[in-house]
Amino acid sequence: MACTIVNPSGSDVKDKKGETMSGRVIVITSGKGGVGKTTTNANIGTALARAGKKVVMIDTDLGLRNLDLLLGLENRIVYTIVDVVEERCKLKQALVKDKKNPNLCLLAAAQTRDKTAVTEEQLKNICEELKKDFDFILVDCPAGIEQGFQNAVAGASEAIVVTTPEMSAVRDADRIIGLLEAREEIKSYKLLLNRVRPNLIKSNDMMSVDDVVEILSAQLIGIIPEDTGIITSTNKGEPIVNDEKSLAGQAYNNVAKRIMGEDVPFLNLEEDNSVVAKVKRFFSHLIGKEQ
Amino acid sequence: MKDIFTDLYNKVLGFFRQTDKKEDNAKDIACNRLRVVLMQDRTNLTPELMEKMRQELIDLLSKYVEMDKEALELNFEQEGNQMALMLSIPVLRAKDEAEIERELAKEQAEKESREAENSGEKSEESEDAVQDNGVIEIVEETPTGEIVSTEETVTECIEIVEPENEKEKVE
Numbered sequence: 398m399a400c401t402i403v404n405p406s407g408s409d410v411k412d413k414k415g416e417t418m419s420g421r422v423i424v425i426t427s428g429k430g431g432v433g434k435t436t437t438n439a440n441i442g443t444a445l446a447r448a449g450k451k452v453v454m455i456d457t458d459l460g461l462r463n464l465d466l467l468l469g470l471e472n473r474i475v476y477t478i479v480d481v482v483e484e485r486c487k488l489k490q491a492l493v494k495d496k497k498n499p500n501l502c503l504l505a506a507a508q509t510r511d512k513t514a515v516t517e518e519q520l521k522n523i524c525e526e527l528k529k530d531f532d533f534i535l536v537d538c539p540a541g542i543e544q545g546f547q548n549a550v551a552g553a554s555e556a557i558v559v560t561t562p563e564m565s566a567v568r569d570a571d572r573i574i575g576l577l578e579a580r581e582e583i584k585s586y587k588l589l590l591n592r593v594r595p596n597l598i599k600s601n602d603m604m605s606v607d608d609v610v611e612i613l614s615a616q617l618i619g620i621i622p623e624d625t626g627i628i629t630s631t632n633k634g635e636p637i638v639n640d641e642k643s644l645a646g647q648a649y650n651n652v653a654k655r656i657m658g659e660d661v662p663f664l665n666l667e668e669d670n671s672v673v674a675k676v677k678r679f680f681s682h683l684i685g686k687e688q
Numbered sequence: 689m690k691d692i693f694t695d696l697y698n699k700v701l702g703f704f705r706q707t708d709k710k711e712d713n714a715k716d717i718a719c720n721r722l723r724v725v726l727m728q729d730r731t732n733l734t735p736e737l738m739e740k741m742r743q744e745l746i747d748l749l750s751k752y753v754e755m756d757k758e759a760l761e762l763n764f765e766q767e768g769n770q771m772a773l774m775l776s777i778p779v780l781r782a783k784d785e786a787e788i789e790r791e792l793a794k795e796q797a798e799k800e801s802r803e804a805e806n807s808g809e810k811s812e813e814s815e816d817a818v819q820d821n822g823v824i825e826i827v828e829e830t831p832t833g834e835i836v837s838t839e840e841t842v843t844e845c846i847e848i849v850e851p852e853n854e855k856e857k858v859e
Contacts (some may be wrong), residue, residue, distance in 0.1 A: 534762065564721065567722055571729065602715060603716045603717070604715050604719060605715070608715065612722055612726065
C-alpha cells in the first residue's frame with residue numbers, strides 16, 4: 398500500500414539558510430484520550446529530526462501538558478505558548494531545544510491556564526511564523542472536539558488521526574475525521590493505528606488493521622504495535638524511536654519516512670507463522686514477489 | 689514435527705468453527721456494532737427518530753397485514769459499501785381485500801374530515817394522490833435506500849431502493 402502525504406508546498410522548502418522555507422503543519426489528533434497522540438507526536442518529531450529535518454512540536458493541550466515529559470524536557474521550560482501570545486517573550490525564546498537533537502524544538506503548553514488562553518487566530522499566526530524556519534510543525538492536539546481541538550487544527554493543513562483497534566477509539570476517530578473533512582484548510586488526513594496487538598487479532602479477539610481501515614475508510618500512514626518499551630521510554634523521557642531494536646520505534650520511524658514521501662512497506666505484524674504460511678513465503682521469495 | 693500436527697489440528701478445528709458460527713467472535717461483534725453505531729452517528733438519526741419511523745411503518749403496514757407489532761425490527765446494517773435499512777416484520781396474517789378496503793376507507797374518511805376542519809375545500813384528486821404516495825412518503829424520510837426483510841416463513845418482504853442509490857450502483 399503506497400502511502401505518502403501530499404506536500405502542497407514541497408518544492409518551496411529550501412534547506413538551511415534558504416530564504417523561503419515553508420514548513421508543513423501537521424496536527425496529530427484523535428478525539429479519544431489515551432490512544433497515544435502525544436507519544437506519536439514525540440516519536441514522529443524525533444524521527445523526522447533524526448532524518449535531518451528541522452522540526453518544532455507545539456503542545457496545545459493547555460493545562461494538561463505532557464509532551465515535555467515524553468521528551469524529557471520538563472525542567473527546561475521557561476516560557477510557554479501563552480507567554481508568546483501574551484507577548485511576555487518572543488516566539489524564538491519560547492522554543493526549547495531537545496537535549497540530543499539540535500534540529501528538534503518544543504513549544505510547550507502552559508500548565509496553569511485553560512484552553513481559552515490561546516485563540517485559533519493566535520495559533521494560526523504562530524504556525525505561519527514557524528513555517529519560515531522549520532520543515533515540520535507538529536501540533537499536539539488535546540483530546541475532545543471542543544475549543545482545544547479547534548485551536549490545534551486551525552493552523553494545520555495536514556492531519557494524522559491516531560486511533561487504536563478499540564470500538565470507542567474508532568468511533569471517536571470517525572467523529573474527528575468528519576470534523577476534519579468539514580475544515581477546508583485540512584488538505585489531507587491519514588490514519589495511524591496504534592497499540593495493535595497481533596496475537597489478539599490472530600485469535601479474532603480484536604479488530605484487525607483492515608477492519609479499522611475499512612470501517613473508517615481512511616488512508617493508513619502507520620501501524621504501531623503495542624510495545625511495553627513505550628512505558629520505559631516514557632519513564633526515561635526518551636522517545637522510543639531512539640531505540641533501533643524496538644518494533645514500535647521502527648514503526649514510528651517508518652511513519653516519519655512516509656511523511657517525507659518515501660514508500661515504505663508496513664511492518665508485517667500479523668505474520669502467520671504456520672508451516673503452510675512459511676512454505677508459501679519461501680516459494681514467493683523464490684519467485685521474488687512479495688506476498 | 690509436533691508443530692505440523694498442532695497446526696493441522698488447529699486448522700481442522702478452525703474449519704469447523706468457522707462453518708459453525710461465523711460471527712460469534714469478539715472481533716466480528718465489535719465490527720458489526722461499530723458499523724451500526726457509526727451509521728447512526730453519521731446520519732444524525734436519533735433513537736427517537738428511529739422509533740418514530742418504526743411507529744409510522746407499523747401504522748402504515750398494519751392497514752394491509754396483521755403483524756406482531758412488538759417484534760417488528762428496524763435496523764441499519766452495512767452490506768459492503770451500501771448502507772441498508774433492514775426491516776423485519778413478523779406477519780401473523782395477511783388481511784383480505786375487504787378488510788384492507790375497509791381500513792383504507794376509514795383512513796380516507798378521517799382524512800377528509802380533517803381536511804374539512806382545516807381549510808374546508810380541496811379537490812378529491814389531490815387527496816387521492818397523497819394516498820397513493822403513502823408508502824414512498826415514509827421511505828423517503830429515511831436517509832438511505834433498501835428496506836429488506838430477512839426473517840423466514842412468516843415475514844413480509846419489501847424492497848425499495850432509492851433512485852440515488854441505484855445511480856451509484858450503475859456508475
